[in-house]
Amino acid sequence: MAQYLPPLRDMQFVLHEVLGAVERLQQLPAHAELSRELADQVLEEGGKFCSEVLFPLNRSGDEEGCTYAGDGVVRTPAGFRQAWEQFKAGGWPTLTCSPEYGGQGLPHTVGMAFQEMMNSANQAWTMYPGLTHGAYDCLKAHGTPEQQALYLPRLVSGEWMGTMCLTEPHCGTDLGMLRSKAEPNPDGSWAITGTKIFISSGEHDLSENIIHLVLARLPDAPAGTRGISLFVVPKVLPKPDGSLGERNGIVCGRIEEKMGIHGNATCEMNLIGATGWLVGEPNKGLNAMFVMMNAARIGVGLQSLGLMEVAYQNSAAYAKDRLQSRALTGPKAPERPADPIIVHPDVRRMLFTQRAYAEGARCFAYWLALQADVAESDPDEDERRAAGDLLSLLTPVVKAFLTDNGFLATNLALQVYGGHGYIREWGMEQYVRDARINMIYEGTNTIQSLDLLGRKVLGDNGAKLRAFGEQVKAFVEEEGTDEDMAEFVNPLAELGDKLTKLTMELGMKAMGNADEAGAAAVDYLRVVGHLVMSYFWAKMAKVALAKVQEGGAAAEPFYVAKLATARFYFAKLQPETAGLIRSARSGSKSLMELDAALF
Ligand SMILES: Cc1cc2nc3c(=O)[nH]c(=O)nc-3n(C[C@H](O)[C@H](O)[C@H](O)COP(=O)(O)OP(=O)(O)OC[C@H]3O[C@@H](n4cnc5c(N)ncnc54)[C@H](O)[C@@H]3O)c2cc1C
Numbered sequence: 001m002a003q004y005l006p007p008l009r010d011m012q013f014v015l016h017e018v019l020g021a022v023e024r025l026q027q028l029p030a031h032a033e034l035s036r037e038l039a040d041q042v043l044e045e046g047g048k049f050c051s052e053v054l055f056p057l058n059r060s061g062d063e064e065g066c067t068y069a070g071d072g073v074v075r076t077p078a079g080f081r082q083a084w085e086q087f088k089a090g091g092w093p094t095l096t097c098s099p100e101y102g103g104q105g106l107p108h109t110v111g112m113a114f115q116e117m118m119n120s121a122n123q124a125w126t127m128y129p130g131l132t133h134g135a136y137d138c139l140k141a142h143g144t145p146e147q148q149a150l151y152l153p154r155l156v157s158g159e160w161m162g163t164m165c166l167t168e169p170h171c172g173t174d175l176g177m178l179r180s181k182a183e184p185n186p187d188g189s190w191a192i193t194g195t196k197i198f199i200s201s202g203e204h205d206l207s208e209n210i211i212h213l214v215l216a217r218l219p220d221a222p223a224g225t226r227g228i229s230l231f232v233v234p235k236v237l238p239k240p241d242g243s244l245g246e247r248n249g250i251v252c253g254r255i256e257e258k259m260g261i262h263g264n265a266t267c268e269m270n271l272i273g274a275t276g277w278l279v280g281e282p283n284k285g286l287n288a289m290f291v292m293m294n295a296a297r298i299g300v301g302l303q304s305l306g307l308m309e310v311a312y313q314n315s316a317a318y319a320k321d322r323l324q325s326r327a328l329t330g331p332k333a334p335e336r337p338a339d340p341i342i343v344h345p346d347v348r349r350m351l352f353t354q355r356a357y358a359e360g361a362r363c364f365a366y367w368l369a370l371q372a373d374v375a376e377s378d379p380d381e382d383e384r385r386a387a388g389d390l391l392s393l394l395t396p397v398v399k400a401f402l403t404d405n406g407f408l409a410t411n412l413a414l415q416v417y418g419g420h421g422y423i424r425e426w427g428m429e430q431y432v433r434d435a436r437i438n439m440i441y442e443g444t445n446t447i448q449s450l451d452l453l454g455r456k457v458l459g460d461n462g463a464k465l466r467a468f469g470e471q472v473k474a475f476v477e478e479e480g481t482d483e484d485m486a487e488f489v490n491p492l493a494e495l496g497d498k499l500t501k502l503t504m505e506l507g508m509k510a511m512g513n514a515d516e517a518g519a520a521a522v523d524y525l526r527v528v529g530h531l532v533m534s535y536f537w538a539k540m541a542k543v544a545l546a547k548v549q550e551g552g553a554a555a556e557p558f559y560v561a562k563l564a565t566a567r568f569y570f571a572k573l574q575p576e577t578a579g580l581i582r583s584a585r586s587g588s589k590s591l592m593e594l595d596a597a598l599f
Contacts, residue, residue: 002314002427004055006047006117007362009558012040014363017543018536021109021370030377031107039110042095046114049090053083054121061124061263062430066204068255074203074265080125084158084206093129093158097136101152108376112302112369116362119306123434124263126306128161128201130299134292135162135211139232142280142288150238151211160209164292165196165233165269172198173447175286176224180216180271182231182278191273192216192231195253200441202267203235203252210235212250212269213292214276215285222283230285231276249274260433293442294395298368300442301398304406304435305365308358311413311431315354318426319347319416341416349572350412356537356569357405359562363536368398386467393456393464394532396448401529403438404445410435449521452528458507458517465503465528472496472535479538484545488538491570495531495577502527502581509587519588523580530577533569541566 015021022039025031057079064077087093096111097103118126136155139147154160171177180194194216196202203210212233221227237245253268280288319342323333327343341347371394374387410431414421421428439445457465476493479485506524509516544562548555 001425002059002310003317004051004120004310005313006043006051006120007309007313008040008043008047010359010362011043011113011116011366013540013543013558013562014366015039015109015113018363018540019367019370021366024370025107025109025373028107028373028377029379030105031373034107034110042106042110043113043117045090046092047117049087049092050114050117050121053086054118054125057083057125057263058122059427059430061122062260062434063262065262066255066265068203068252068265072203072251073205074252074255074267076204076206076265077263080128080263081206083125084128087129088158093132094156097133097152097156098140101136101140101148102156107369107373109366109369109373112298113366115299115302116306116309116365119303120310121306122263123303123307124261126303127261127264128204128206129158130296131164131201132158132160132162134164134296134299135213137295138164138213138230138288138292139279141291142230143232144279147232147277147279150242151232154209154242155211159207160211160234161201161204161207162211162213163199163201164289164296165199165202165212165214166289167198168195169197173444175215175228178215178217178228180214182216182218182229182276184219185275188277190216190218190231190276190278192233192250192271192276193273194271196269196271198256198441199267199269200264202265202269203255204265208236209238209244213279213289214250214271214274215289216271216276218282225286227283228285229282230279230288232279233271233274233276237275259436260430261437294392297395297399297442297448298365298372300438301361301402302365304403304438305358305361307431307435307438308354308361308406308409311410311428312351312354312358314426314428315413315416316342316351318420319351322417324418347416350416352565352568353573354409354412356565356573357402357409357533359540359565360533360537360569361402361405363540364394364532365398365402367536368394389464389467393452393468396443396452396456397525397529397532399442400439400445400448400452400525401532403435404526405529406435406438407432445525446522449525450518453506453517453521453524457503458510462503462507465499468532469496469500472531475535475539479542484549485538485542488534488541488566488570491574492531492534492538495527495534495574498577498581499527499531502584505585513588515588515592519591520584523584527577527580527584530574530580534574537566537569 022036025034061077067075094103096106099105139151182190182192214231214233215228218229237248239245249272251270253270256266320340322341323338324341327339332339332343371387371391375384378384414428414432420426479489506520544559547559
């Protein structure tokens with residue numbers, strides 16, 4: 001049976017010792033009152049909720065799954081509803097929402113750390129509030145004042161919940177092919193007809209109302225993505241005072257049987273002249289929906305961070321306990337019939353890989369959350385723009401790099417258990433199954449890589465990437481003279497130079513043949529991911545090294561382990577970039593030459 005301990009010490013290390021997050025947040029008027037104590041207290045309490053309420057439902061939720069008897073009501077697994085009631089009673093849905101709508105107004109940085117723990121504890125359950133928060137973000141940015149007054153306080157309190165309805169049977173990635181249509185009603189609302197599939201949390205028994213954000217076409221809409229509009233479509237039509245009126249024409253047709261996240265209902269939603277109201281401008285629905293999609297992309301990265309952490313914790317404990325064979329260098333536990341498997345170099349590789357990816361991801365994700373806070377509320381426009389650019393550049397990276405690593409890391413956790421990992425009892429195979437979807441939804445990782453290379457990097461002639469590069473360079477210059485930091489700083493600086501060259505080369509090639517970008521994009525994103533990881537691992541190593549060098553009480557085992565993990569990352573994981581760069585540079589010919597008929 002798996003266990004989960006909220007990694008509060010590491011969260012504090014990242015937030016306080018590496019990022020100086022609270023000090024930066026205090027410079028923002030919205031968070032001037034924040035203190036380390038408050039942030040720590042919220043995370044400690046949040047951690048208790050996750051480990052005591054959500055985690056015990058993870059396995060049972062996976063085994064029972066959601067059920068649908070065809071009566072329009074989807075039943076979530078036992079305990080899910082009670083956990084939702086406790087979540088609401090604790091005020092957790094309100095954490096980062098605006099006080100204007102009943103929220104507590106805490107920064108995203110704290111909210112995302114909490115989200116990580118929720119995902120470690122129970123990814124399937126966490127998707128319900130995750131989508132609700134996305135709907136809140138979208139309506140807050142693009143809703144009319146009336147829509148905001150009606151929906152936002154209820155989404156914030158958790159009384160109502162939300163979804164995002166984009167996908168249709170014939171269109172997933174290519175939303176330009178979307179067919180759902182909206183016809184005008186005499187009262188200014190719209191009647192929406194169409195079929196949406198794979199809608200997470202589309203129907204369930206957690207709340208009395210579900211607020212769907214639906215993409216559809218107006219009658220005169222231009223073809224393609226320029227003709228898509230966004231609508232708010234409640235499951236139950238609210239009366240003007242917010243009380244519930246008639247059932248709307250949006251109903252669940254079926255739920256999917258799927259590989260993982262069984263506790264989250266994945267629904268086919270049929271819209272049969274459902275009443276909806278336009279959100280934002282006509283035909284600009286995709287822009288409005290991007291608010292929700294971007295937040296969700298970061299949220300998906302956090303799902304994998306959560307899974308990596310919990311899988312690591314369990315596989316590390318198992319490796320210290322499981323006795324098998326003797327160490328190659330001679331017995332390490334001669335009094336026992338065999339050594340614990342943690343003596344074997346390859347078992348250590350598997351543990352370190354998980355740990356390096358999880359802890360590196362934590363630093364990256366929290367830093368990105370900090371950029372979101374700065375972009376949202378720094379009084380200085382230049383600061384807001386600079387943070388917004390970094391957020392935009394690195395959103396596809398946090399989504400794809402963390403979720404690719406999440407699948408890799410959970411697989412390694414399973415492998416540490418040998419055959420026991422493959423059977424259900426230990427809980428590891430669930431993490432692998434749950435982690436797999438994160439590479440697919442919210443735009444597949446291929447699409448993230450095309451977004452990064454095509455739009456975010458080549459689309460602005462590398463300006464945003466250069467801005468991140470400047471931060472890396474400043475760190476390298478600052479630390480470059482410290483010999484003890486050379487093992488971290490040198491590979492970081494080298495990778496930065498190689499990435500600059502690779503970007504220029506791909507930019508030139510892509511001008512002649514767009515397939516060159518398509519062929520290189522996935523490798524390219526992984527190289528950028530490693531640059532980001534290298535930067536944060538070098539920063540973490542700097543703090544840990546200082547403590548270890550100080551010695552005595554300062555050199556806590558925590559810092560010793562951090563330093564060892566940093567060394568492992570640079571010695572064993574970062575060198576992967578050499579092969580990735582070689583592959584990215586090899587061009588599209590080997591992929592595109594063969595006639596499709598010969599596959
Ligand atoms: C469990 C689950 C939950 C989901 N939740 C939601 C939800 O809440 N709301 C919602 O709207 N949708 C949801 N989805 C849908 C999800 O976002 C889509 O499945 C995903 O975007 C991919 O679309 P698709 O499945 O149609 O694959 P396709 O678009 O058909 O893609 C198939 C393959 O082709 C590749 N491909 C496609 N186009 C390109 C291209 N231009 N260049 C290179 N490769 C390309 C893809 O990367 C992929 O590997 C969910 C899906 C699942 C399975």
